[in-house]
Amino acid sequence: xxxxxxxxxxGRLLPLTSRLEKLPWWALLIALAAVLIVFSILTSPxxxxxxxxxxxxxxxxxxxxxxxxxxxxxxxxxxGLGRVSKNVIFYNLATFYVExxxxxxxxxxxLYGAFVVVPIALELINGIGNWLAGIGPLAGLGRIFQxxxxxxxxxxxxxxxxxxxxYAAFEAEVFRAGIISIEKGQMEAARSLxxxxxxxxxxxILPQALRRVLPPLGNDLIAxxxxxxxxxxxxxxxxxxxxxxxxxxxxxxxxxxxTMAFLYLSMTLSLSMVVKFLERKMSRER
Amino acid sequence: MxxxxxxxxxxxxxxxxxxxxxxxxGVSTTVRRGEVLVIIGPSGSGKSTLLRCINMLEHPDSGNxxxxxxxxxxxxxDINIVRAEVGIVxxxxxLFPHLTVLENIMLAQRIxxxxxxxxxKMIAEQQLKYVGIPEKAEAFPHELSGGQQQRVAIxxxxxxNPKIMLFDEPTSALDPEMIKEVLDVMVSLAKGGMTMxxxxxxxxxxxxAAHRILFMDQGRIIEEGTPEEFFENPREERTRAFLSKxx
Numbered sequence: 001x002x003x004x005x006x007x008x009x010x011g012r013l014l015p016l017t018s019r020l021e022k023l024p025w026w027a028l029l030i031a032l033a034a035v036l037i038v039f040s041i042l043t044s045p046x047x048x049x050x051x052x053x054x055x056x057x058x059x060x061x062x063x064x065x066x067x068x069x070x071x072x073x074x075x076x077x078x079x080g081l082g083r084v085s086k087n088v089i090f091y092n093l094a095t096f097y098v099e100x101x102x103x104x105x106x107x108x109x110x111l112y113g114a115f116v117v118v119p120i121a122l123e124l125i126n127g128i129g130n131w132l133a134g135i136g137p138l139a140g141l142g143r144i145f146q147x148x149x150x151x152x153x154x155x156x157x158x159x160x161x162x163x164x165x166x167y168a169a170f171e172a173e174v175f176r177a178g179i180i181s182i183e184k185g186q187m188e189a190a191r192s193l194x195x196x197x198x199x200x201x202x203x204x205i206l207p208q209a210l211r212r213v214l215p216p217l218g219n220d221l222i223a224x225x226x227x228x229x230x231x232x233x234x235x236x237x238x239x240x241x242x243x244x245x246x247x248x249x250x251x252x253x254x255x256x257x258x259t260m261a262f263l264y265l266s267m268t269l270s271l272s273m274v275v276k277f278l279e280r281k282m283s284r285e286r
Numbered sequence: 287m288x289x290x291x292x293x294x295x296x297x298x299x300x301x302x303x304x305x306x307x308x309x310x311x312g313v314s315t316t317v318r319r320g321e322v323l324v325i326i327g328p329s330g331s332g333k334s335t336l337l338r339c340i341n342m343l344e345h346p347d348s349g350n351x352x353x354x355x356x357x358x359x360x361x362x363x364d365i366n367i368v369r370a371e372v373g374i375v376x377x378x379x380x381l382f383p384h385l386t387v388l389e390n391i392m393l394a395q396r397i398x399x400x401x402x403x404x405x406x407k408m409i410a411e412q413q414l415k416y417v418g419i420p421e422k423a424e425a426f427p428h429e430l431s432g433g434q435q436q437r438v439a440i441x442x443x444x445x446x447n448p449k450i451m452l453f454d455e456p457t458s459a460l461d462p463e464m465i466k467e468v469l470d471v472m473v474s475l476a477k478g479g480m481t482m483x484x485x486x487x488x489x490x491x492x493x494x495a496a497h498r499i500l501f502m503d504q505g506r507i508i509e510e511g512t513p514e515e516f517f518e519n520p521r522e523e524r525t526r527a528f529l530s531k532x533x
Contacts, residue, residue, distance in 0.1 A: 183378075183380075185376060185378050185380035186380060186382065188343055188376070188380065189376065189380035189381075189382070189439075190382075190394075191343070191366075191369065192341055192343060192369050192372075192373075192374045193369065193370070193373075193393075193394035193398060193442070193443070193446060194366045194367070194369045194370030194394060194398040194399075194446065195366070195394060195397060195398055196366050199397050199398075203393060203397060204382055204393075207384050208382075208383065208384050211384070
């Protein structure tokens with residue numbers, strides 16, 4: 001009877017085959033591929049050539065991703081608050097935005113942002129400038145607004161506009177999920193102490209909700225890093241665009257795309273390790 | 287009674303439904319300044335709803351509620367001003383889990399009462415001492431027992447210097463051995479002259495502090511009276527049936 005209570009295999013090493021099965025072979029393979037590519041870049045002149053050409057895109061990719069991500073967080077928070085708002089107008093506008101944007105491919109959103117939304121926004125700013133120029137004390141500001149024109153917004157700026165527009169809808173849903181996951185009693189306790197809705201959100205609900213949505217927000221940063229490759233359609237010189245150019249110039253598809261994939265992978269995998277660390281840290285805190 | 291000038295809370299013919307459920311069906315009563323009113327009744331009788339209507343956590347469908355001279359249901363009333371004067375303690379404590387005990391008690395003082403940091407900290411420490419756990423100031427809510435959490439919740443409300451305290455089944459979520467420490471704080475508050483409305487079936491508290499008992503069933507006040515007349519000599523059949531179950 002005493003043996004029955006003991007778990008099978010307890011206290012003993014598993015057989016070799018099953019231990020081998022449990023190894024994370026996929027991670028080893030990735031590591032091997034990475035080592036091979038790093039080795040090639042260091043030794044093979046062809047890979048070196050490809051890497052040196054594409055390298056300059058890393059900064060652009062990171063810059064566009066970071067700025068667009070920051071903007072999408074701000075926009076997403078505003079839209080997300082609209083999604084949980086009891087105000088009919090605010091709620092419907094926010095939901096309208098989320099449903100429309102999530103139903104359109106990111107590539108189309110980027111094109112739309114770059115060639116429709118940004119030009120219209122600039123015309124609006126010019127219009128406000130014309131109006132302000134007529135008002136004595138604000139004439140200076142008005143003239144600045146009047147002088148902004150489309151040439152001043154380069155393609156990477158338009159790409160950022162498109163990407164952040166698209167991702168704001170996703171972040172809005174993340175924030176919404178975080179906010180509604182907080183127990184109803186928290187809002188009641190805050191309100192019953194005399195806080196208004198926004199104070200309760202700012203000091204009680206959001207600090208808790210943000211902590212809960214850190215992992216999904218991190219995953220969206222990774223997703224955005226990958227989707228930033230779409231901005232190459234605007235000829236922004238990011239990793240993808242330079243990789244395409246390099247291939248077109250040298251006809252070395254294999255080296256060009258391997259280098260591109262390697263660069264993206266090393267960024268996304270390191271980021272996902274950070275996210276996993278965050279997740280583990282938070283599950284321990286709960 | 288309803289136009290009693292001493293009534294700090296005047297509840298007048300209040301109705302409230304949740305869909306098909308009629309939670310309150312014409313409730314009227316007046317609470318005097320310094321009075322301790324205990325509301326009892328079977329679950330679903332509308333006791334909690336009545337309490338939550340007083341600080342507008344629930345919006346009554348009709349009727350009128352006047353708290354310290356302010357009609358809480360009136361459109362031009364800033365409900366936040368009323369709420370700052372009416373503390374409420376919930377069954378589930380509802381402490382803010384991301385803040386320490388001290389920060390829990392300071393938060394509303396700072397942003398609602400606009401007290402400077404030092405002053406709110408001092409008051410928070412005083413209140414924490416009053417409820418008997420000054421040593422827990424830097425702890426987080428999840429590090430406390432249920433009884434301690436509920437006492438922090440009471441301190442958090444008291445720090446706002448409310449004129450009225452509402453207690454919505456404050457000991458129902460507690461383990462039996464922790465009920466007394468919370469009731470002791472409530473009794474001392476009652477002895478100190480606080481106006482209190484308490485939804486609870488804790489007879490220990492009723493005996494020690496209640497001035498008046500209100501028995502509700504199906505959204506109506508069935509019977510009310512002082513503890514003596516209420517328990518010795520209940521007039522209504524429904525009251526007797528209920529009392530025989532809980533006593």
